[in-house]
Amino acid sequence: MDEGKMDENEWRYHGEGNKSLVVAHAQRCVVLRFLKFPPNRKKTSEEIFQHLQNIVDFGKNVMKEFLGENYVHCGEVVQLPLDFVKQLCLKIQCERPESRCDKDLDTLSGYALCLPNLARLQTYRFAEHRPILCVEIKPKCGFIPFSSDVTHEMKHKVCRYCMHQHLKVATGKWKQISKYCPLDLYSGNKQRMYFALKSLLQEAQNNLKIFKNGELIYGCKDARSPMTDWSELAHHLKPFFFPSNGLASGPHCTRAVIRELVQMLDLLDIEGLYPLYRRVERYLEEFPEERKTLQIDGPYDEAFYQRLLDLSTEDDGTVAFALTKVQQYRVAMTAKDCSIMIALSPCLQDASSDQRPVVPSSRSRFAFSVSVLDLDLKPYESIPHQYKLDGKIVNYYLKTVHAKDATVMSTRFKESEDCTLVLHKV
Ligand SMILES: O=P(O)(O)O[C@@H]1[C@@H](OP(=O)(O)O)[C@H](OP(=O)(O)O)[C@H](O)[C@H](OP(=O)(O)O)[C@H]1OP(=O)(O)O
Numbered sequence: 001m002d003e004g005k006m007d008e009n010e011w012r013y014h015g016e017g018n019k020s021l022v023v024a025h026a027q028r029c030v031v032l033r034f035l036k037f038p039p040n041r042k043k044t045s046e047e048i049f050q051h052l053q054n055i056v057d058f059g060k061n062v063m064k065e066f067l068g069e070n071y072v073h074c075g076e077v078v079q080l081p082l083d084f085v086k087q088l089c090l091k092i093q094c095e096r097p098e099s100r101c102d103k104d105l106d107t108l109s110g111y112a113l114c115l116p117n118l119a120r121l122q123t124y125r126f127a128e129h130r131p132i133l134c135v136e137i138k139p140k141c142g143f144i145p146f147s148s149d150v151t152h153e154m155k156h157k158v159c160r161y162c163m164h165q166h167l168k169v170a171t172g173k174w175k176q177i178s179k180y181c182p183l184d185l186y187s188g189n190k191q192r193m194y195f196a197l198k199s200l201l202q203e204a205q206n207n208l209k210i211f212k213n214g215e216l217i218y219g220c221k222d223a224r225s226p227m228t229d230w231s232e233l234a235h236h237l238k239p240f241f242f243p244s245n246g247l248a249s250g251p252h253c254t255r256a257v258i259r260e261l262v263q264m265l266d267l268l269d270i271e272g273l274y275p276l277y278r279r280v281e282r283y284l285e286e287f288p289e290e291r292k293t294l295q296i297d298g299p300y301d302e303a304f305y306q307r308l309l310d311l312s313t314e315d316d317g318t319v320a321f322a323l324t325k326v327q328q329y330r331v332a333m334t335a336k337d338c339s340i341m342i343a344l345s346p347c348l349q350d351a352s353s354d355q356r357p358v359v360p361s362s363r364s365r366f367a368f369s370v371s372v373l374d375l376d377l378k379p380y381e382s383i384p385h386q387y388k389l390d391g392k393i394v395n396y397y398l399k400t401v402h403a404k405d406a407t408v409m410s411t412r413f414k415e416s417e418d419c420t421l422v423l424h425k426v
């Protein structure tokens, strides 16, 4: 990319989350990922550069180690002409979903991340004439906490995602409860995985997006503008799968990535972690200058990674123990909130001779690539928020859903809500 000759007309809005906004190049397989901030919270250019560089280092030194070299694309920090960024920001503003406009794209620093466009195939040079389908799933936390610090019995039965659904609908984030449960998707049981994918299709929320040739064709921008028309989706998908019947590769690829268990670095659950966070906090209040030595805000280097590998849960009362658990928790939180992109492109019968990974479905064959994205380390400061939110989710669930079920129909809870059940009624 020639940063000296940037033209906003060559870029189009691609998507955004809570903290960053992505634009894709119209011809080339690259995207630019910009940070976003609330209007009154501006950061200096130097802080933004450091933040982006930390994201790259964390991807390189930590997440590649946990998830595998092939699945993590760290990209690089680029400096862009401020004029280009300002024009681009104006150009894409009308395409942004209303619910995301509480934060502004950073147009002051000129820094962004340049990454491969993961909605395209990553395993070989992209041939422009081939159609590409890409499924993006944000699976969320796929296990029930096993820590003895958990105080609510319900957390051993109903997973955080399923409980959180009730609070999200009550607060108007989404209109209806999704039947998707991450434990189904991660189960390895075909029927449960099928149910999970079907439920994602029925109620995509921010957990499922489908792109065709890089354009979003299925997904939910926000509760106000759902974009989930099944017949339109079928129309888009038909050329990919007809005459074979059924999606072939998604769950298998996903499972290969998920098997790595990074999420389970959350060994103590937020309930067990919070007192350790407080211990680190007390230490930092006394010795603020130690923040750097403890690598709270980076650098996320090899030494940082090595310390994450200590899985002991025996608390010797030290700050070092507390710090290790805090850093492991931050990594687990990151893995619980990342997305997986599976790009698929139909290929010819002899494609295996090109040494591309190929998924055979009943009739068609697909070259594919799998990538994990949004691997920014969760901030240390978000731990108190996590602690409060956890209590809020469980209490809301216990007060409303479970209480109602217990009085109206005592057996209904077990049948409909228990995430540890193996089979679903379909
Ligand atoms: O807490 P959760 O589970 O609601 O996750 C938040 C996500 O909400 P979700 O439930 O997936 O709709 C939330 O996603 P949305 O903004 O709702 O699309 C963010 O990913 C948030 O991360 P961050 O604060 O931007 O780093 C996520 O916050 P973290 O908990 O990962 O810090």
Ligand SMILES: Nc1ncnc2c1ncn2[C@@H]1O[C@H](COP(=O)(O)OP(=O)(O)OP(=O)(O)O)[C@@H](O)[C@H]1O
Binding pocket: 014, 015, 016, 017, 018, 019, 020, 021, 022, 031, 033, 115, 116, 117, 118, 119, 136, 209, 337, 339, 373, 374, 376
């Ligand atoms: N390298 C990439 N290639 C293609 N699309 C991407 C890439 N990176 C991000 N995207 C798209 O942009 C969207 C927003 O990116 P991302 O999830 O990183 O945002 P975020 O604000 O950091 O997320 P969160 O809401 O979890 O904080 C993704 O859902 C995905 O569709």
